[in-house]
Amino acid sequence: MVAVRGLRKRFGRLDVLKGIDLRVPRGGAVALIGPSGSGKSTLLRCINLLDTPDAGSVRVGDRRLDFDGRRRLPPDREMAAFRARAGMVFQGFNLFPHMSVIDNVMSGPVVVKGVKRDVARPMALSLLDRVGLAGKAGDHPASLSGGQKQRVAIARALAMEPEVMLFDEATSALDPKLVGEVLAVIRDLARGGMTTVLVTHEMAFARDVADRVAFMRDGVVVEEGPARQVIEDPREPATRTFLGHFHGGRSAPAAP
Amino acid sequence: MHYEWDFGFLWQYRGLIGIGIAYTVGFTLLTSVLGFLAGAVIALGRIAGRPWMAAPLVALMEVFRCTPVLVQLVWIYYALPVLVGVELSPAAAAVITLSLYGGAFYAEIIRGGIRGVEPGQWDAGRALGMTRAKLMRSVVLPQALRRMVPPLVNQTILQLKNTSLVSTLAVPDLLYQGQLITSATYRPLEVYTMVAVVYFAILLPLTQLARLLETRPSRVAA
Ligand SMILES: Nc1ncnc2c1ncn2[C@@H]1O[C@H](COP(=O)(O)OP(=O)(O)O)[C@@H](O)[C@H]1O
Ligand SMILES: [Mg+2]
Numbered sequence: 287m288v289a290v291r292g293l294r295k296r297f298g299r300l301d302v303l304k305g306i307d308l309r310v311p312r313g314g315a316v317a318l319i320g321p322s323g324s325g326k327s328t329l330l331r332c333i334n335l336l337d338t339p340d341a342g343s344v345r346v347g348d349r350r351l352d353f354d355g356r357r358r359l360p361p362d363r364e365m366a367a368f369r370a371r372a373g374m375v376f377q378g379f380n381l382f383p384h385m386s387v388i389d390n391v392m393s394g395p396v397v398v399k400g401v402k403r404d405v406a407r408p409m410a411l412s413l414l415d416r417v418g419l420a421g422k423a424g425d426h427p428a429s430l431s432g433g434q435k436q437r438v439a440i441a442r443a444l445a446m447e448p449e450v451m452l453f454d455e456a457t458s459a460l461d462p463k464l465v466g467e468v469l470a471v472i473r474d475l476a477r478g479g480m481t482t483v484l485v486t487h488e489m490a491f492a493r494d495v496a497d498r499v500a501f502m503r504d505g506v507v508v509e510e511g512p513a514r515q516v517i518e519d520p521r522e523p524a525t526r527t528f529l530g531h532f533h534g535g536r537s538a539p540a541a542p
Numbered sequence: 543m544h545y546e547w548d549f550g551f552l553w554q555y556r557g558l559i560g561i562g563i564a565y566t567v568g569f570t571l572l573t574s575v576l577g578f579l580a581g582a583v584i585a586l587g588r589i590a591g592r593p594w595m596a597a598p599l600v601a602l603m604e605v606f607r608c609t610p611v612l613v614q615l616v617w618i619y620y621a622l623p624v625l626v627g628v629e630l631s632p633a634a635a636a637v638i639t640l641s642l643y644g645g646a647f648y649a650e651i652i653r654g655g656i657r658g659v660e661p662g663q664w665d666a667g668r669a670l671g672m673t674r675a676k677l678m679r680s681v682v683l684p685q686a687l688r689r690m691v692p693p694l695v696n697q698t699i700l701q702l703k704n705t706s707l708v709s710t711l712a713v714p715d716l717l718y719q720g721q722l723i724t725s726a727t728y729r730p731l732e733v734y735t736m737v738a739v740v741y742f743a744i745l746l747p748l749t750q751l752a753r754l755l756e757t758r759p760s761r762v763a764a
Contacts, residue, residue: 336665362674370671380666384684394670397680439666446670 287481288311288333288372289350293342295328295364302328304505305342308483309341310450315482317492317513320502321528326485329502330452333483334372335365346371347449370398377455379435381427387438388414388423396444401512413441417471433464437471442473451475451485469495478512489532501525549732555723561624563740565693569715570702576641576700578694579650581718587651589656590674594677599649600608608645612707615639632711651697661748665712695752699745706741716740 289517295303302325311318331337333344335444339353349368351360359365361454376457381390391410395401414420417437419423427435436456453472457465469488473495492499492513499516501509501524509522520526584599606614619635630638645763659682667681709718720737724730 334669359638366668366671366673366676369669372669374665374669376662376665376669378662380660380662382663382666382681393680397676398671426642442666442670449709 287314287347288483289343289345290329290333291343291345293329293332293344294340295325295337296340298508302505303332303339306502306505306507308500308507309511310337310481310483312481312536313500315476315480315484315496317499318483318485318502319487319489319492319499319528320508324502325505326502327454330374330483330485331455333452334369334374334448336374338371339497343511366398370446371449371471372400372452373392373446373448374452375436375439375443375448375454376454377458379432379439379459381428381435381439381442384428385427386423387419387425387427387430390427390438391445391527398446399508410441410445413444414438416444417441431464432460433467436460436468440468440475447533450481450483453486454480455485455487487532489529501528503528545731546661548729548731549736550730550737551727552723552732555719558719558723559716559736559740561714562716563744564740565715566705566714566717567744569640569641569705569708570698570714573640573644573705574698574701576586577644578614578648580641580645581650581652584645584649585652585656588653590629590678602642603646603649606643607650611639611643611704612710614643615707615711632708632713636708636711636713639699643704644697647697647700648694651690651693652686654693655686658689661664672730692752692756695748695755697746699752701743702748703741 289306289355290306290308293306293308294301306325306329308316309331313515321327332339333346335344335351338359341354343350343352345351346368347370351368352456360368360502370415382393385393386408392403392406393412395406396403397407406425411420411423412422417440419434419437419441422430422438426535427438430438440451442488452525457468460468465488472482472484473491476484476495482493482496484496496513496515498510499513500507501516501520501522503524509516509525510519511521517529520529550604584603588596615636619632620632622635623630640695663681663685665679667677672680682715706717708715709721712718714722716737720733724733727733
């Protein structure tokens with residue numbers, strides 16, 4: 287599970303997260319929605335410490351880290367171990383261009399955990415199979431389509447056997463034709479019991495896949511509730527205004 | 543004006559010339575390796591170290607980048623021993639100077655190469671749980687090195703040319719041996735032509751290599 291309490295983050299004089307509380311039970315899926323700049327990415331990055339919170343606490347599984355401005359940060363090794371427990375998928379894929387597809391997927395186990403390559407390889411292959419790319423193991427990322435790249439990135443994150451998967455607009459950089467294949471993988475994962483936090487602009491997808499939806503604006507969670515209720519019948523005027531923009535046809539179809 | 547070219551006499555000086563080539567190539571190799579290491583320390587200190595580490599490293603680097611290497615060479619040979627109270631042989635002074643001088647430039651090449659790696663690559667490695675050292679070794683440096691190779695080769699070419707300055711401290715490099723042979727034979731035209739041809743013969747393959755590496759499409763290794 288994931289639990290965020292009183293999370294605060296500022297960049298210089300910009301208050302980006304103003305005290306966020308969020309809980310995702312084990313096996314649950316929460317979608318974060320909200321306008322650009324509301325702090326969704328920063329929240330995900332704070333959950334796996336790519337950005338260091340200024341205050342509050344972050345819990346992933348049975349490990350919790352507390353932050354306040356005065357306390358010294360945990361050592362690099364400890365931060366890295368904490369990050370290893372959360373898998374992250376980025377809008378821009380961020381595959382390692384100097385490694386083949388299979389080496390990308392093996393990189394977590396081999397580099398981080400020190401697993402032998404011949405042990406890591408079959409596991410990586412079965413993950414590639416799971417995202418429908420077993421045939422691409424020896425290829426280089428540059429030769430893949432965006433949808434394939436993102437599926438490799440998902441397999442790479444899964445190879446660390448994370449307690450939670452964080453998706454930051456995983457389909458926003460994709461050709462609309464390729465969105466479906468990636469959403470399908472994410473949906474299968476979430477339905478298969480992977481604890482999931484996903485930032486998305488695909489409202490229909492959020493409604494179908496997430497148990498709960500949190501609407502963020504200006505660094506606060508304005509509304510949080512069951513997915514169907516928040517998307518279809520939001521309580522807060524701000525949520526309603528935001529969702530209004532999506533009913534003009536931008537609401538993307540759910541995955542096939 | 544007529545001049546009788548005669549390169550034949552150079553054969554009897556082949557031993558001296560060989561020693562000169564060995565010194566020139568040896569100094570280049572030694573000061574390139576030491577310079578690269580110094581550059582790596584400066585670059586990594588600036589990128590990964592604490593802020594208080596960066597300032598002295600930058601200061602050292604700028605001193606070496608902004609003064610002529612010949613001035614550095616004579617300063618380190620004559621002035622540094624007085625300041626720190628140790629005798630320096632000409633060869634030692636030459637190695638120190640050329641390594642630090644090269645290091646100042648290698649540092650910028652290395653830093654530029656590392657900075658050129660996309661932030662998303664750092665994010666991806668860190669998100670997997672890599673420590674700083676593993677991230678550098680497995681993700682950042684392999685990508686940075688590929689961009690750094692052409693400028694590193696270019697800097698090494700300059701490094702080899704700069705070794706000719708050590709002749710001013712009577713280190714027997716190729717140029718110094720040429721001067722010796724000239725004073726024994728009074729045939730500077732042949733001697734310095736030979737010296738230039740030897741430098742050229744060593745460097746031409748290197749410049750071609752640098753060009754090859756620059757035009758090669760960024761190949762991705764497994
Ligand atoms: N590293 C950073 N440095 C400075 N400002 C940042 C940084 N990251 C994000 N911000 C700012 O924080 C705010 C929230 O950004 P972000 O979390 O990316 O929002 P969202 O993902 O909801 O669009 C934006 O104003 C953004 O410009
Ligand atoms: Mg974002």
